[in-house]
Amino acid sequence: MGIGIDLGGTTIKGGIVSTQGHIFEERYIMTESRRGYRAVLDDLVQLIKALQEIAPTEKAVGIGIPGIVSGDGSTVLSSPNLFWKNRALKKDLEARLSINVLLVNDATAACIAEAAFGSIIGRANAMMITLGTGVGGGLILSHKIITGAHGVATEVGHMIMGENFYTCNCGKNGCLETFASGTALVRYCDMRLKQGVSSSLKKSNILDGKIILHEAKTGDKLALEAVDRLAEYLGMAISNISDVIDPEIYTIGGGLSYAGDFLLEKISFATKKYLTYPDFAVPEIVLAELRNEAGIIGAANLMHYI
Amino acid sequence: MGIGIDLGGTTIKGGIVSTQGHIFEERYIMTESRRGYRAVLDDLVQLIKALQEIAPTEKAVGIGIPGIVSGDGSTVLSSPNLFWKNRALKKDLEARLSINVLLVNDATAACIAEAAFGSIIGRANAMMITLGTGVGGGLILSHKIITGAHGVATEVGHMIMGENFYTCNCGKNGCLETFASGTALVRYCDMRLKQGVSSSLKKSNILDGKIILHEAKTGDKLALEAVDRLAEYLGMAISNISDVIDPEIYTIGGGLSYAGDFLLEKISFATKKYLTYPDFAVPEIVLAELRNEAGIIGAANLMHYI
Numbered sequence: 001m002g003i004g005i006d007l008g009g010t011t012i013k014g015g016i017v018s019t020q021g022h023i024f025e026e027r028y029i030m031t032e033s034r035r036g037y038r039a040v041l042d043d044l045v046q047l048i049k050a051l052q053e054i055a056p057t058e059k060a061v062g063i064g065i066p067g068i069v070s071g072d073g074s075t076v077l078s079s080p081n082l083f084w085k086n087r088a089l090k091k092d093l094e095a096r097l098s099i100n101v102l103l104v105n106d107a108t109a110a111c112i113a114e115a116a117f118g119s120i121i122g123r124a125n126a127m128m129i130t131l132g133t134g135v136g137g138g139l140i141l142s143h144k145i146i147t148g149a150h151g152v153a154t155e156v157g158h159m160i161m162g163e164n165f166y167t168c169n170c171g172k173n174g175c176l177e178t179f180a181s182g183t184a185l186v187r188y189c190d191m192r193l194k195q196g197v198s199s200s201l202k203k204s205n206i207l208d209g210k211i212i213l214h215e216a217k218t219g220d221k222l223a224l225e226a227v228d229r230l231a232e233y234l235g236m237a238i239s240n241i242s243d244v245i246d247p248e249i250y251t252i253g254g255g256l257s258y259a260g261d262f263l264l265e266k267i268s269f270a271t272k273k274y275l276t277y278p279d280f281a282v283p284e285i286v287l288a289e290l291r292n293e294a295g296i297i298g299a300a301n302l303m304h305y306i
Numbered sequence: 307m308g309i310g311i312d313l314g315g316t317t318i319k320g321g322i323v324s325t326q327g328h329i330f331e332e333r334y335i336m337t338e339s340r341r342g343y344r345a346v347l348d349d350l351v352q353l354i355k356a357l358q359e360i361a362p363t364e365k366a367v368g369i370g371i372p373g374i375v376s377g378d379g380s381t382v383l384s385s386p387n388l389f390w391k392n393r394a395l396k397k398d399l400e401a402r403l404s405i406n407v408l409l410v411n412d413a414t415a416a417c418i419a420e421a422a423f424g425s426i427i428g429r430a431n432a433m434m435i436t437l438g439t440g441v442g443g444g445l446i447l448s449h450k451i452i453t454g455a456h457g458v459a460t461e462v463g464h465m466i467m468g469e470n471f472y473t474c475n476c477g478k479n480g481c482l483e484t485f486a487s488g489t490a491l492v493r494y495c496d497m498r499l500k501q502g503v504s505s506s507l508k509k510s511n512i513l514d515g516k517i518i519l520h521e522a523k524t525g526d527k528l529a530l531e532a533v534d535r536l537a538e539y540l541g542m543a544i545s546n547i548s549d550v551i552d553p554e555i556y557t558i559g560g561g562l563s564y565a566g567d568f569l570l571e572k573i574s575f576a577t578k579k580y581l582t583y584p585d586f587a588v589p590e591i592v593l594a595e596l597r598n599e600a601g602i603i604g605a606a607n608l609m610h611y612i
Contacts, residue, residue, distance in 0.1 A: 149552050
């Protein structure tokens, strides 16, 4: 059993997770991070206390953070979604709670959930890549998570892949997530529509990644072009990651991954083109299995992966 | 103490290494790999037996390989320098020797030597990048080497960095080593000289990385342009590697690194431009300290890093 919290920009979700990976006693609070750090901290304390009452023997709570956790696991160094910088969340919570607090990046939490109960179960060396609004990652080597000396390992969305027509939120040009995220799909299609390309996407008032993937499946030329471009750059990024740490398997998660085999096949095809040693070093690439609950499940199992 | 072998394309070097990292009883044989696998195998057996006579209590010998060693450490999957493919070197040697045989990629061996006695001594998470004819790498996480599920981890010379005007030996276009190696310097200067650019490099009948670095130091415009280009791409690659595994320190080795602070400053400057989190996640970048003997020293210490 374990207590896990998924601290999102919109919702704080907490739950008690069984040893089989099932959540019972799930609780929600709206994050409303504009209220400031102290208000969110108060809510976290109440939520954790309520979960502790149900599971009083638990010795640790894991919290998934939408941002960078310091290498020592003590501090949220940066979370644009929460408007936090340098917040000593572990100390601040432990001062008010009778339980150890463990912090982890949210994509790494999702990776732990997949390793414990999902698509990469039992795999010693595995990389998760989450394709959502941005691109995140989680990495497991020898069954333990890799978070890096400064806490910025698996920030693979910011690997520079080549010049792009718009600049990343991080300030750099050419980041993977400007080629291979929901935002990237929308920006690319917007740009091409403005160039006068005809497409069924013109019907949509508001574009998002889901719509573009759907239209690509139905054969729209522009949507297909955008998805193929995403797969191409993601394949190149996967081959570059293999040149660094050579995991045995990649699992693709996040909202875009719900497009299923249609997307997976394109990513696998592109990856094979770029792998350095396609004769003897081809990683498996699969789809993540857990969805919205991965954050809570992974956070609740964090203690087994550090 | 340990027995280490540096199996190079030209020379097989073996030695006994003290616990302080000093080599005594160094022995050489010419590799002459054109003779075929069996002849090199015979020479390795004789060399190791001779070293065992001097150090009869050693239980393992480490061998640095100029190529890819399989993830399980049993097989040389590919070594263009030796003309080997899929050679079960561990089994073939152990059948004729009374000692455990441990295989490792040569750049990883150099990384071990730096971790045990050189520039990254005592560092838990460190990456070595070797700049020679090509670009190699070694990675230590939690004081252990990372070789990957298929043995191709730290093949960072083949990360794709952008389009280049010539194709890499591996068959891909845009590999880091076509931008940031001795070969890359020569190819770039050759290309620019053919375009009619004036340069002191015109005096040299045969160009190599060392000459180009020397001329860059003395202020030759073309040589400087080539070295700046190398540093730019290497900085981008280092920032991409930090986005994957975020080591606390990088050490730059290989023949080009003998250019010293002149090159190091350029690489550090370029890296800072591309780092994703320059405010709180800046790795140290230093020069390797061990030179030609790093291969033997690292191989002899392999057993402590696996």
